[in-house]
Amino acid sequence: MTLPSPTLLWFRNDLRLADNPALCRAAETGAPVIALYVLENAAGGRAPVGDAARWWLSRSLQSLGRDLEARGVQLVLRSGDARTIVPDLAHCLGAGLVAWNRRYDPVGIACDSAIKADLKATGVAVDTFGGSLLREPWEVKTQAGDPMRVFTPFWRAHQRLGEPGASLPVPAVLVGSRTPVPSEELASWGLEPTSPNWAAGFAEVWSPGEAGARARLADFLDAGLARYPDERNRPDLASTSRLSPHLRFGELSPVQIWHASEHAGAASGRAGIDKFLSEVGWREFSYHLLFHWPRLAQDNFQARFDAFPWRTDPAGLAAWQRGLTGYPLVDAGMRELWQTGWMHNRVRMVVASFLIKHLMIDWREGEAWFWETLVDADAANNAASWQWVAGSGADAAPYFRVFNPVKQGETFDPKGDYIRRYVPELARLPDSAIHAPWQADDQVLKGAGVRLGVTYPRPIVDHAVARARALDAFQALRGRDDV
Template sequence: MPASRPDAPPEPPVLVLFRNDLRLADNAALNAAVKTGRPVLPVFVFDDGADGGRPPGGARRWWLHHALERLCASLSERGAGLILRRGPTLATVLSLLDDTKANAVFWNRRYDPAGISADSALKTALRDRAVEATSFDGQLLHEPSRLTTTTGGPYKVYSPFWRALVSSGEPRAPVAAPKAIRPLHEAVASDTLEAWSLLPTAPDWAGGLRDTWTPGEAGARQRLADFLDARLERYAESRDRPAEAVTSRLSPHLAHGEITPFQIWHALARPDIEAGARDLEKFRKEIAWREFSYHLLFHNRDLASKNVNRDFDDFAWRPDAGLVAAWQQGRTGYPIVDAGMRQLWRTGWMHNRVRMVAASFLTKHLLQHWREGEAWFWDTLVDADPASNPASWQWVAGSGADAAPYFRIFNPVLQGEKFDPDGVYVRKFVPELARLPDRYIHKPWEAPADVLSHAGVKLGTTYPVTIVEHRKARTAALAAYDAMKGTR
């Protein structure tokens, strides 16, 4: 009787690292791993700032918890699980190699400086161990180092960047999600999501987030479908009106990698879309602004902490914790600013036009450093992004690349009257002013006493008086700007 053949050794798995790419569709690393035919072990590595990056703020931690729940469910439907590990990328992956005997690690590239450094170190260490290490394009239509000016340098102005982007060729087509994933049957130790304590405890401030958002890949697909079906055709005309549900609100899904710009770009080419060329271009330019922000971050590692325009190192900011707190709480006395800040606190998001008004108010009316606002947005926005957040704050403050001129100081009253003419947005988020007539909704201090009384408004009691007067604040801001120029 012939001797029985020994069992063949198990095939080593491919580790697929998830970070800010919480999706199955258009996931190049996952798709490549599945195509090897070997067992695939999906892993979410939560470095939580251990690699030198910024730990996520409270709103993004809330989102991350729910996005990971949904990613785990989606993987399970295709036969695989999700291993959760917390810690520095390199140490975490090396530990997993010891646990699983994997001989290949795939991931999608990150584009923030800390992520780039961590992944470069990982690739070197893996190859030193003769472990296959392969990275794939991630969350951008272009690699930040690819587009250069005619002199070979980075772009510092958006318009030529946009022209270079659209002339560089049509973005690649998105890749479908794998229908099945060959799992690793051996047990691998995993953290529990609850142990990471990503959700708020007491007080539970996330009620408005739960009412507003559906984290996860399916939620992203639905957002995109709703936008294309009902909103895009009015985008160019109405996108600056905060009371109208015209914007896509895809930004938090992009920030967490639940959808890619490739998927969005190609969806815009659907033949059944009822939108004009102007609507399509306007929206594509918004996608490209995010690309430009990462281009800036790639070439300015300290974008969140240092002025791109170093002249602003001499700007005479006037730190005042009380003014910052009033702005954060939406108690400045300027209704459009307060509505935006309250929308942010309630929903984890703010309409982009109002973001610009609120940021201008903090930096130019109150003369508070843009870093104060950038840090608050980082903690409270569900779409807080390491590139878009600081790039946009520096743009408004005047210290960034292709920045708005410092002397462009938004008048919050005129901005409110122009973009929220009927006061619908203000009434929603500042309900104590809801009964004021339209003519006073953006300037309640001009309302006669009997009108205020009839509306139930008592300035200084039910609604704050203005913490600065617009004309005086504008004069002070311009004087500070002139003084800064005089030091150079």
């Protein structure tokens, strides 16, 4: 008896078995399934997965590999150029079908289009699906059929399209290949740092993989959703879902989140679910922007910002990266990032504003640092958010809104617990001094063991002076035309 031609299932940003349309399609064929992950080469000077996210990827692939193996399917690992690896493997296996869930970044789209054309030209069928978003980025548009630039009407139009379809179960039956396919060893990819192992703290905080994602969602819906509208800006509390790295690698889909939240919402109340899903909506909006403006991570969305007089300040950039600016909330955020690969959204906004406005360093420097240090570093969310803070983006915060890091700390970390957690050299300061130690009496500093300029830096810029400098620079841009 001749076996049906196998199906090659290419995993990318969808490292899960549940609600995975490409996997369902592969299962439906009844043919043997061979799963593939390709560690792709750097493109445009940037690795497709940043340093901290590589740690996550390593753990997530281990988890996916185990889950597939338990169902008799091999996860084949290859590294290099997907444009040659995928067609070569498909031909070598005699695959009748290659299936994948789409991606939306320009490098990914160009690569996938080329592979699809190549496969089709050689008689291999290709099926692609939407699996990372609630709606495909081109589905939401203005009445004139154009892409949208403002979040609120975007989200309204998105919601008018109706509920997302049902979330797909893990296929009941998957057929694996009887013959093992040569695969590279995950360990040989060196995804996890060793000397030094700067990711040592990550495993204490995170459980990469589909099971970890599901558990985190369940915990949040149970304990966090009802409090989310009131507490989501508080970095000192476990106030948000922390699902972002799971979403980044597609261990969970937004469709699953949507249905689970709607289900839990009955008990938690409408306010929590609406606010939470609107944040997931910001992720949809970022992807919409990246899809329609593929140079979102490179070019100012508003061209008038091209004339902005960014400063070159290597010492300021290094102090910011290392969490040594002398502003406790900024330093706590940058150290949370270093220690855990993640940072609370409120603090992301404050540290980004500090880099862009207090130091007047180009937002692209910040975007690049986050790309390498965040476990959730995401081509769409990172670029759109940096441009949002800079004021150069679509529907962005106005440039003249300069966060005061002291006031932000007093409002959102009122007792200084978050600062104490990540800036331990300030831990013994009283609440009244922790947000601005340079304003404290000598006696207070001494009592807390703080020696400014020795155990903790003095502020590298004065807030009022830096604010005025940034506003002057912005004033000069006024009157220039937007894109």
